Amino acid sequence: MTGHRKILIVAYPAQGLLNPSLRFAKRLLNMGVDVTYSTSLSAIRCIDEKTTPHGLTFSPFSDGHDSGQQPDTTLQQFVSDFATNGASAVAEILSFATAAGQPFDHLVYTTVAPWAALVADAHGIQSTVLWCQSATAMDIYYYYFDGYQGLISSNNNNPIFPINFPGLPPLIIADLPSFFLPSNANENHFVISLLKDHVDALKLSPTILVNSFNELEPESIRAIEKLVFLPIGPLVPSEFLDGKESLNNSSGEDFIKIPAEDDYIQWLNTKPKSSVVYVSFGTLATLSMDQIEEVASGQLECRRPFLWVIRDSLSAERLSKIDLLKKQGMIVNWCSQAKVLCDEAIGCFLTHGGWNSTVEAVVGGVPMVVFPQWADQAKNGKMIEDVWRTGVRVRKREGDGMGEGREIERCLKMVMGDEKMKRNAEKWRNLAREALNNGGSSTINLQAFLDDL
Template sequence: MTGQRKILIVAYPGQGNINPSFRFASRLMKMGVDVTFCTSLSGVRRIDKETIPQGLTFAPFSDGHDSGIQPSTPLEQYVSDFATCGARAVAEAISSAATAGQPFNHLVYTTAIPWAARVAHAHGVKSSLLWCQSATILDIYYYYFNEYEGFISSNKNNPTFPINLPGLPPLTTADLPSFILPSSPKEHDFIISMLKDHIDMLKKAPRILVNTYNELEVESIKAIEKLEYLPIGPLIPSEFLDGKDSSDSSRGKDFFVKSEDDYIQWLNTKPKSSVVYVSFGTIASFSMDQMEEMAMGLLESRWPFLWVIRDSEQAGRLSKIEEVRKHGMIVGWCSQMAVLSHQAIGCFVMHCGWNSTVETLVAGVPAVVFPQWSDQATNAKMVEDVWRTGVRVRRRESDGGGGREGD
C-alpha cells in the first residue's frame, strides 16, 4: 500500500448534499488525497459529467429509485430504501478496498445518512460527519435530544415563546427547525428518529466537518464542548473565493444539468445592482395562487428579475406570463454562484436553505427570505436578526402564504 490517504465520501443524493460534498472532495484531491464518492445511481446520473473533478472515483449503487424520487413515492420509503441499499454498498466498498490492500483511512458521510457512520464503525474505519447545514442547527438538534426536548415540546404551540439555548442567539419557537414543531406533516415524523440517530452517532465519532466559517458562527461552533466542529466552509467553487472573474467558467461549476438559457448574457445588459434574483431551491413547491402573488409582486416592484421556475408548465400558466417575460427572465435552472456574483444582481429572493444562504453571504447580496421547512426558519432568523443581511417575508395568518405587499 502507498502512503496516499484514501477517503470514502458517502452522500445523500439531494443537490443540497452532493454540491458541498463534491466541493469538499475537490479540495481533498488538490491535497493529494485519493477520494471515492458513493451515492445512488439517480444522484450520479443527474451530475453534469463535465464538472466531475479529474481523478475522482465513483462507487454508485442502485436504491430501487434509479430515476430519482417520484411524486407517488413517500419520502420515508425513499429514505429507507436508500439506507438499506446504501449500507450494503458502503460495506462492500470498504471490504473490497481492504481486500485489495488499499483500505480507506476515513469515511465522511453527509447529513441525512447517519447509518453510514455505523457501517464505518462496524468495519473499523474512522468517520466524520459532513454537516450540510449550519452549526447552529446541529446545536439545536443536540440540545433537543439532550435535556431540552421537554422544554421545547411543552411550548411548541406558542410561536412567540422565547427559546434560549446555551451559546446560541435568542430564538422563539417559530425560529426552530420545522421537524420539531407541530406544523410538521405526519409523513415527516420519521425524520425525528433519523436526527436522533445523527446525534447518537456523534457519541462514537464527535468530529463534525461543517459548511460554515468561524466569522459567521463563532459562538455556535464552540457552544457544545462534547462536539468537535471543524469549519471547512464556505464550500463554494474556488474561483468565487479567490476573487477571479468567473462569469464564463463558472457555468460548468454547477454539478447538475445546466439550463441552456443564456441568462448571463441577459444579465450583462442590465445596470449594476438592478436585478432581483428569485430562486427557491430544488425541493420547495408553490401553489398557482402563490406563484401569481410572486409574479405580481415582481411586476409591481418595477425592477428587472431573473426567476428560476423548475416547472415550465406551471410557469406557462401564469396569468401575466407575457408581461413577466417582458420585464424579467424565467429559467429552469442556473449556476447560482455565477448569478449571485454578477454585478447586475441587487437582491436575492430565496427559501433560505443553507447552501443558498452561504452563497448569498459570500457574494454580498442582500436577501429577502421566505422559509418553507427544515432549517430554513432558523437560517432566516440569523439572516434578519443576527447577521442583518436581509429581511424575512411575513406570512399571512389566513393561509400562511406571503403577500406581494410585504410589511
C-alpha cells in the same frame, strides 16, 4: 502530510448534498488525498462528466430507485431504501478495499446518511459527518435530544414562545426547524428519528465538518463542549473566489448535468449594477399557484428587473400577468445560481433560505429577502435578519402562511434601498473569501482534519 490518505465519501442523493460534497471531494483531491465517492446509481448518472473533479473515483450502488425518486415514492421510503441498500453496499466497498490491501483511512458521510457511521465503525474505520446545514442547526438538534424536547413539544403551538439554548442567539418557536412544529406530524416523526440517528452517531465521533466558517457562527461553533466543529466552508464553486472572468468562463462548478445555458447571463450584462432581483426557492420547495401569483405581484409592484427561476414552466405560463412579467424581468426554469449570485447586476436575492443558497449569497455579497418554507430555513432567516443583518424575512399571513404580494414588495424595496445592509453583505463576503484563502480559518481547519486522521 496529507498525501496517501484514502477517504471514502458517502453522499445522500439530493442535489443540495451532492454539490457541496463533490466540492469537498475536489478540495481533498487538491490536497493530495485519494478520494472515492459513493452514492446511488441514479445520482451518479446525473453527475456531469465534464465538471467531475479530476482523479475522483466513483463507487455507485443501487438504492432500489435507479431512476431516482418517483412521484409515488414517499420521502420516508426513499430515505429508508437508500439506508438499507447503502449500508450493504458500503460494507462491501470497505471489505473489498481491505482485502485488496488498500484499506480506507476514513469515511465521511453527508447529512441524511448517519447509518454510514455505524457501517464504518463495524469495520474498524473512523468516520466524520459532512454537515451541510449550519452549525447552529446541529446545535439545536443536539439540544432537542438533550433535554429540550419537552419544552419545545409543549409550546410548539405558540410561535412566539422564547427558547434560549446555551450559547445560541435568542430564538422563539417560530425560528426553530419545521420538524418540531405541529404541522405534518407524520413526516416530522420520521425526520426527527433521522435527526436523532445523526446526534447518536456523534457518540462514535464528535467531530463535525460543517459547511460554514469560523467568523460566521463563532458562538454556535463553541456552544456545546461535547461537539467538535471544524468549519471548512463555504463549500462554494472555486470560481467564486477567482473573480467574475473566471466564473463567466466556467459552468459555475455545478456537478449535476444541466440544461444548455440560456441567455440569462447576456440579459444580466445589460442591467445596471445592483439593479436586479434574483428569485429562486431551491430544488425541493413547491409553491402553490396562489403563492406564485403573490410573488409575481410583489415583483411587479417593486418595479425592479428580476431573474426568476420557476422550475415548472407550465406554472410560469399560467401566471395571470405573464406578459407584464416578461416585460419587466426574465423567467427561466434553471440557471447556474453560482454565476448569477456573482454577477454585479444582482442587488437582492429573494430566497427560501436553504443553507446552500444562504452560503452562496454570503460569498456573493448579495443581500436577501427570505421566505422560509420548511426544515432549517426559518432559523437561517433569523440569522440573516438579526445576527448577520444582511436581509429581512417575509412576514407570513396568519392562518395560511401565505406571503402576500404587498409584503414581498415591502421587503424587496427595503433591501434594495438599504445601504447599511449592502455594506454588511460586503463585509461577510470578504470574510468568507478570507476563510478559504491560504492561511484562512477554513483552510487551516481542513488541514487539521487531515493531519489528525
